[in-house]
Amino acid sequence: FSQKVAGIIIGKTDVKSFPDRKNIGTDRFTFSFTIRDSPDFFINVTSWGNGGYINGLSNSFSIGDCVTIENSLVTNKDPEKGDRFCPTTPSHYRLLVTEAHSQVNLCADTDTVDRLLPMIHLPVKDSTDFYSLGDIEANGQRLDGSVINILAAVKSIGEPKQFTTSDGRKGQRLEVKLFDDSVSSFPLVCWDREVIQLVQTWIPKETVLFIADAKIGFDSFRSCMAATVNSKTIITVNPDTREASLLFSYAKQVSESGALDQDEKPEDVPVDSINDVYTVSQLKQKAWENPEAFFGITYSFISRLDLDSSVSKVIRTQCSRCKIQVSEDAQSCVNELCPGRDQALSTTTGFYLLVDFTDHTGTLHACTLRSPVAEKTLGCTTDEFTSLTDDERTMMKWKFLLERCKIYVKILPSTKMRSGIRGVVMACSLADPGEVKQHMSALL
């Protein structure tokens, strides 16, 4: 009797080892994964063996691959033991894979693969049963220790940090920042190498996650709530659900509007504390070497400033609750997920300009200059700007265009920009020629 199942890998743990009680001095190795072969059915698979077999098997496939499993052993679940640490499945059984009896291979049959692939986008829990980040924050420490489902978008992905535990084991940690229309930044912590590999394939601001069974805890160090991915968690990337597609369109619009960066206030630093001076090419170089945001000063010419295009391109109106762009005369928010959708629309209006900076080393394109920095720079409010004549706007533009300015800028990595980086203006004024001379001589 031989059996064969084909499925797509929707979850996978790291390899762990334990001292073998029967053979003192040797270790037994294990890892688990979860496969799905229909919208309603998925099952956990565990494998035990020596280090060579288990590491080889684990390295032969990743989350998202389709595999066939031949001659696994079907056993009852043991909720008290191993299954406590595995994802919850609809099956009463789990499969055991051993070197002596079983075979696991990548699935070669394209019809089977085509049938299985869409299932990676189906959440493993009821797709309407989730907490928004706002729900989590509203519940606060009452949720400490609980396991819940979360639907959220990826805002940014940190760098994996390596460490060694007190008993000498190597570990790693990576933090993802999530957002949705209620909260602009929420930490998701990952410890497993498998999960960290998966995370590094995500595109910030273009990826929506359904996180089934995330552990919620209170981070007393930062005094905020945080979610953790553990061995019970299954993450569905870009879920094929209505709620996820609404969140995806929200994420896209809000990220294009730059409103997300506006909300990064706690991470922003006072302009007075920014002292490092860079040329444009040094800013680009540093951004490529360092994926985290940083701040600097550049003495550059403004080479693009579209103050004389239509007012609707210079000044934008946003829903004050979810920050999505709305038309000036809108009666209700266009974002179906907006927390204030059934209330009267309340809006904020502000400058939204894209400026280019150029110095002798190059040009930094499309840096955002927004309110309230734009008001300070231009010396006028949005209302005053709206009442200017075309000639007055052109005059205002030429006050800055092709002039050397002292620009305080925040530089962020960006997958959307061809250059890979994006600048946000934090302060900008015409530069003092003496100061320019002093700094530029050091940079030439």
Ligand SMILES: [Zn+2]
């Ligand atoms: Zn809204």
